[in-house]
Amino acid sequence: MKSGYLFGSLAAVAACSLLLAAPASAQGVKIGILNDQSGVYADYGGKYSLEAARMAVEDFGGEVLGQKIEIVTADHQNKPDLATAIARRWYEVENVDMITELTTSSVALAVQELSKEKKKIDIVVGAATSRISGDACTPYSFHWAYDTRALAVGTGGALTEAGGNTWFFLTADYAFGYALEKDTSDIVTSKGGKVVGQVRVPLNSSDFSSFLLQAQSSKAKIIGLANAGLDTTNSIKQAAEFGIVRGGQKLAGLLMTISEVHGLGLDAAQGLVLTEGFYWDHDAASRAFSERFMKRTGHMPSMIHAGTYSATLSYLKAVKAAGTKDSEAVAAKLKELPVDDAFAKGKVLANGRMVHDLYLFEVKKPSESKKPWDYYKQIAVVPGDQAFFTVKDSGCPLTK
Numbered sequence: 312m313k314s315g316y317l318f319g320s321l322a323a324v325a326a327c328s329l330l331l332a333a334p335a336s337a338q339g340v341k342i343g344i345l346n347d348q349s350g351v352y353a354d355y356g357g358k359y360s361l362e363a364a365r366m367a368v369e370d371f372g373g374e375v376l377g378q379k380i381e382i383v384t385a386d387h388q389n390k391p392d393l394a395t396a397i398a399r400r401w402y403e404v405e406n407v408d409m410i411t412e413l414t415t416s417s418v419a420l421a422v423q424e425l426s427k428e429k430k431k432i433d434i435v436v437g438a439a440t441s442r443i444s445g446d447a448c449t450p451y452s453f454h455w456a457y458d459t460r461a462l463a464v465g466t467g468g469a470l471t472e473a474g475g476n477t478w479f480f481l482t483a484d485y486a487f488g489y490a491l492e493k494d495t496s497d498i499v500t501s502k503g504g505k506v507v508g509q510v511r512v513p514l515n516s517s518d519f520s521s522f523l524l525q526a527q528s529s530k531a532k533i534i535g536l537a538n539a540g541l542d543t544t545n546s547i548k549q550a551a552e553f554g555i556v557r558g559g560q561k562l563a564g565l566l567m568t569i570s571e572v573h574g575l576g577l578d579a580a581q582g583l584v585l586t587e588g589f590y591w592d593h594d595a596a597s598r599a600f601s602e603r604f605m606k607r608t609g610h611m612p613s614m615i616h617a618g619t620y621s622a623t624l625s626y627l628k629a630v631k632a633a634g635t636k637d638s639e640a641v642a643a644k645l646k647e648l649p650v651d652d653a654f655a656k657g658k659v660l661a662n663g664r665m666v667h668d669l670y671l672f673e674v675k676k677p678s679e680s681k682k683p684w685d686y687y688k689q690i691a692v693v694p695g696d697q698a699f700f701t702v703k704d705s706g707c708p709l710t711k
């Protein structure tokens with residue numbers, strides 16, 4: 312009797328051990344939202360991007376291939392080493408199938424390299440450097456909402472053509488800032504403009520006075536802010552204290568979203584020219600999505616938030632179409648299926664770049680705004696095939 316009981320107990324333990332040893336991913340599809348949730352880019356992406364991903368999962372139906380979809384999230388604090396450690400644990404221990412958002416270019420590049428090693432898909436939304444689908448591209452990496460080349464074509468090209476032919480850059484001192492400065496400089500000079508100087512600014516600076524004084528003394532017509540998030544809003548606020556715009560120079564927010572405009576307020580932001588890939592009041596689809604988002608968050612979505620929704624939804628559609636979570640098959644479907652959702656209509660190129668139209672906006676004066684979050688007037692459409700590098704020109708080694 313005892314031996315039979317012991318045998319049954321051992322069998323039960325063995326069965327439980329097998330269940331525990333089974334990969335968690337076999338029991339569902341797991342998506343990781345990895346971004347800055349407490350620092351300079353917390354409103355730029357942060358909790359709002361997480362909510363957008365949740366909306367995508369709900370809209371898809373909550374499961375794919377008969378398996379439940381789960382979202383995990385973490386704050387990378389804009390530290391590539393921390394982000395890589397989190398991503399490694401997610402891939403190796405928690406069986407995460409795909410990581411997205413990835414604000415901060417240095418973080419995105421580091422996680423992208425790990426994803427290549429682990430043969431896992433990552434879809435970058437919040438990071439800007441065009442290297443993601445350029446020389447750093449991988450078979451499993453994708454770049455969604457925008458990049459430094461597209462922003463340069465939109466804002467840099469328009470301002471130079473309008474007579475802003477001398478530029479000075481305030482540049483965030485890491486991969487994103489360098490890429491945005493370079494891509495914008497290339498567009499400016501291609502249109503006959505000239506870059507008269509630049510200064511590197513540490514991430515999360517509180518005092519921009521010395522940098523702004525250098526820009527002011529340069530006499531450049533355009534001061535290009537090659538930064539983002541709170542760094543952009545703080546540099547604009549401090550520029551007002553120095554009377555830079557009143558003195559005749561113009562500020563160009565090379566990476567601004569509606570979150571930063573909202574933080575500044577129209578009094579401070581009016582007249583700024585910027586490029587975004589999404590505006591909540593653009594059409595019926597963007598308004599319907601944004602009104603749902605607003606009810607959940609109290610905040611209108613930017614191109615980062617709507618882009619995270621799109622990236623998550625597109626991944627799930629690719630898994631369904633492939634009939635598997637296998638990264639090779641899903642990556643192939645991501646490049647095959649058209650993108651058509653509340654964020655954009657577009658296509659994914661062989662280098663992983665999702666191509667879609669962007670929009671050149673001018674921030675309204677307070678007197679022009681007729682309702683809450685009515686911040687932009689559209690100046691022009693920037694066609695996707697002009698905004699982004701072609702596969703040939705991207706420098707992606709996979710496409711040679």
